Amino acid sequence: MPSSTQPDIGEMSSDASSRFLRNTWYVAAWSQDVAAGSIFSRRILGERVVFFRAATGTVAALADYCPHRFAPLHLGALLPNGRLQCGYHGLEFDAAGACVHNPHGNGVIPPAAHVPAYPVVERHGIVWIWMGKRTADPALIPDFSILEDAGEKLGRHDHIIFDANIDFVTTNLLDLSHVSFLHEGILGNAETIAADIGVRQEGTTLFVTREQSNVRIPPLYRLTYKPDAEVGDLWRVMRWDAPGCMILDSGTTAPGASRDDGSGYYGIHLLTPETATTTHYHFSSVRRHLSAIESQDEAIKAEIARLRRIAFEGQDAPMMAAQQETVRELEAQGRMLRPALLSVDAGPQRYRRIMDTLLAADS
Ligand code: FES
Ligand SMILES: [Fe+2]
Known part of the structure; x- marks a missing residue:
């Protein structure tokens, strides 16, 4: 998808309280x-x-x-x-x-x-x-059984509150091109900017993929793969279910090798609006494989949790809070904001369309 200025993502807003999905x-x-x-x-x-x-x-x-x-x-x-x-x-x-x-x-x-x-x-x-007021059907809960089956591969369950509307946070997670800039040195680097991006929809479930070949492996992925590996192929596949339930299958493998030969982790990202301008963020992780050396696992688990907390709390949170405040100020000046869309916005655009359809049917 080429860079463009298509306006169909809808205007951004710092206050989307009237747009909360309730029957979910x-x-x-x-x-x-x-x-x-x-x-x-x-x-x-x-x-x-x-x-x-x-x-x-x-x-x-x-x-x-x-x-x-x-x-x-x-x-x-x-x-x-x-x-x-x-x-x-x-x-x-x-x-x-x-x-x-x-x-x-x-x-x-x-x-x-x-x-x-x-x-x-x-x-x-x-x-x-x-x-919501409709009958609550437990069958509609998205599948996070990976958390129950993880055993020793389960990471730390964590929670923070973002000073940003859920739309800002969801867009952050469905466009992971930001990791090369905002999380440089943890989750991304200059070699992870270029990527093959894919968007797939099954019902109202969305999958957004980012893949890179033969790039310098970011530190967090070396932890879950091989500490001494320099370059590899990276994959990230984000599964999203409304309103903000996501699992990111991500990892690295040797250049040209299959994903089964590599390793990584599943990032669990669960968003719930606290208010129109704040969002609960529950997150955890599940590793694909444990280490060859069992005694290293606790240290690796602690380091994954530490790095993810730094990325989310120390890097994502202040950026989204500042983004929301900027949008609020611009709106107060009477400006109608339509984002200048890039190729990396394919996932967020599809998310917006699915949410608009669900919101229209929600009562
Ligand atoms: S008993 Fe609850 S406010 Fe009086
Ligand atoms: Fe991030």
């Missing part, structure tokens, strides 16, 4: 972050949600406000019987959001004393939440 599964948290006996609070699509494990061990998600005087429920207590007790005047709620105990007066529970509850499913070590 969002990643609320890693399962490990919703510990038994504790209360976990998080803002999702701009709404404060309180999570806790019911007596059965299943995760419950309620709107984080009490229907009496609207105190946040996450300031309350999780009782031994699995009920959530408001910290202000002591109303108690079950996992479905029903008030089941009023400690005052004759104990009668007013009809309005209930809290909205959200459907939740725990799968692949992830807490998924459904924020």
Whole structure:
């Protein structure tokens, strides 16, 4: 695809709150972050949600406000019987959001004393939440079973918040040409700029590929392949499912060799809007192979996690926050922003089209 200025990606906006998909599964948290006996609070699509494990061990998600005087429920207590007790005047709620105990007066529970509850499913070590009004179908959760089957190849589960709308972050991940510049010396270098780019769609699932032959191998890929390898063929295949669920199959092999002879890792990238201008980023990794020397694996795992955190938190995050602020300022000046599109935008363009179709059908 040649460089061009096609305008069909749509204008960019620093505030896309009206464009959140609602009838879909969002990643609320890693399962490990919703510990038994504790209360976990998080803002999702701009709404404060309180999570806790019911007596059965299943995760419950309620709107984080009490229907009496609207105190946040996450300031309350999780009782031994699995009920959530408001910290202000002591109303108690079950996992479905029903008030089941009023400690005052004759104990009668007013009809309005209930809290909205959200459907939740725990799968692949992830807490998924459904924020829409349609029936929540667990079959629609994208396949991240790779996380369950990984064993020792599983990396560290991590989470940061980007000061950027989910569209900025998704576009960042579907156009990995930025690694040669923003992540130079970690994930890319001058030799990884030129690439063969491919876009493939299966239903509403998108695959974006970047391939390079005979290039200097970036440090993170040497870690997962051969520490002393200088040049190789690189591949990156990003799978995207709405709204922001991605797996990146990436690695390196000897020039001209098959991918089965090489190695690399699967990068897990899970995006959920916190607000219109901030995004939860859950990330992890799964290596293709362990090292020939077993004792090196813990050190390699720690180094992969460290480098990825530097790249995402120290490099991507400030760039996207600055990008969003620039767009906000330009919009405030009344400018209509249409990106000057490049060949590397083929993936983001297709993403935009799929999302627009899904949003049009969402109600
Ligand atoms: S605000 Fe919760 S019981 Fe009063
Ligand atoms: Fe990046």
